[in-house]
Amino acid sequence: MKVKVKEFRCSLIWVSLFRQGGMLEKNVTYQHEFDNTDSSSGEWSAPWSEKNRVSFWEKYLDGKKNCAVNSTKAAHCLVPLRAKDIGKIISMNNDEINGKLFVYGEGFAYPHGVACIITLRWQANDGLLLEEVADFLIKLRYGYYQWSKRITRSNLNDISLEILNYLSGKNRGELYEHLDPYTITAIVDADNAKLTEKQNMDKNLHEFLHAISTFNKRWKTAKISKIEDALLPTKGNQKYDVLYAYRSGRSIWLPEYFHQHRSSSERKSIQYISHYQRNITLATMQAAYLALFLKRINKQMKNGRNLTAEEIDCAQIAAGAVARLYGACRKSYMSSSLPRQLQYVKDEINAVRSRIIPTGRLLG
Known part of the structure; x- marks a missing residue:
């Protein structure tokens, strides 16, 4: 049947x-x-x-x-x-x-x-x-x-x-x-x-x-x-x-x-x-927002634009949160769908993380 x-x-x-x-x-x-x-x-x-x-x-x-x-x-x-x-x-x-x-x-x-x-x-x-x-x-x-x-x-x-x-x-x-x-x-x-x-x-x-x-x-x-x-x-x-x-x-x-x-x-x-x-x-939805925001921050930094204090604060939070969703923290929500979703903007995210959280691990 x-x-x-x-x-x-x-x-x-x-x-x-x-x-x-x-x-x-x-x-x-x-x-x-x-x-x-x-x-x-x-x-x-x-x-x-x-x-x-x-x-x-x-x-x-x-x-x-x-x-x-x-x-x-x-x-x-x-x-x-x-x-x-x-x-x-x-x-x-x-x-x-x-x-x-x-x-x-x-x-x-x-x-x-x-x-x-x-x-x-x-x-x-x-x-x-x-x-x-x-x-x-x-x-x-x-x-x-x-x-x-x-x-x-x-x-x-x-x-x-x-x-x-x-x-x-x-x-x-x-x-x-x-x-x-x-x-x-x-x-x-x-x-x-x-x-x-x-x-x-x-x-x-x-x-x-x-x-x-x-x-x-x-x-x-x-x-x-x-x-x-x-x-x-x-x-x-x-x-x-x-x-x-x-x-x-x-x-x-x-x-x-x-x-x-x-x-x-x-x-x-x-x-x-x-x-x-x-x-x-x-x-x-959450991963998409975090990734879009970090992608924009990366573009602004590359263009030499000075970020506002609010943008820096949000970028630091977003850079940490997106890493947890990517799988860096087993206590956070985990799904194999998220690394696949984020892989297309991984380079931009890592560029921001390396500048804002220099001691943090980059997304693999």
Whole structure:
């Protein structure tokens, strides 16, 4: 029997810097806003939720429980603030075949930039074949939506730019550029999925994972990566668990956690895949901001521009934080996805680290 996907979750992540620092660049302002996150009158909240088991922020903050994080600690780790009122995103794609589609938007503010995450979550009635899911996801990626704070319908790229500009206004910054998104897609549940060792996955699954990592409309005729180049190590290096990487795209296929296999192992959790996808999404956003900021600092230093005191402080923090995400500290959040993501800007990061943290180890 052929594999039928019952549920997927796909997050698109846009991160942009300001031309100059925003309102939160000043430590005193950031700490005031963070201290006000629990107030009903505040515009921002902490980026985590106490209602779920997503662990990225706790591990990023060296094991400190989120509820115990104060504004000083948050500022010293460049933790973003999450906008409370981001509005709703409504799908204008009327062909939500064979199931229900939920769309969520989130906005985050940093000292020198902003980020937007748009998540597409789909649950099936009867399930779709891998090929059908690939076509459907690509259709959703480039389809039309409406953001509740604007009247016109737009694609996700345009809506993300509108949200980033909206966040920039709240953070009193001006966007410098609008880059292509990172994508993190997880198949949350599927029927008839065999427990095949990942190195021996069949051609159909390989092509499918490549398609939902690239969102190439011509994926059926596109050249795909060698399987050994695309597979990243997973936690515990489980032989069936797949974390597939292609440039800025990631796909997650963990068949042991699908409903049909859950009863066979005590470690199965109905929400594990969703939590795993969410952790990688947040880690990708944080690493992207840190890397973009350090890349700019490197360019400014090469051009002989004098950095402000706030920029130097943030650069020192970012240089340390990005090294921990790269794998320099086992107490921090670790994922093989992050070194692959950061390798494209490793030289720029190392150039800043060698000047700002001369005694620190360079990224290998």
